[in-house]
Amino acid sequence: MSKLEKIEESVASLDSEDFAAFSRWFELLQAKRWDEAFDRDARASGKLSELADEALAEHRAGRTRQL
Numbered sequence: 001m002s003k004l005e006k007i008e009e010s011v012a013s014l015d016s017e018d019f020a021a022f023s024r025w026f027e028l029l030q031a032k033r034w035d036e037a038f039d040r041d042a043r044a045s046g047k048l049s050e051l052a053d054e055a056l057a058e059h060r061a062g063r064t065r066q067l
Helices: 003-012 016-045 047-060
Strands: none
Touching: 016 047
16 A cells, blocks of 8 residues: 555544544645745746736736726
């Protein structure tokens, strides 16, 4: 049995209270990892700055509209 299969089996066997606590913890972990990856990517590639510059240029050229 793989490590993932063992985790799946363990999670599936949790009672309602423990499952709810696990779910809250897992959601926080996912959010933390997403934030870390986003920050890392933003610093490493400069992609967000490029997109922001492009959007501002489009706006200045009058090619945007109010949402």
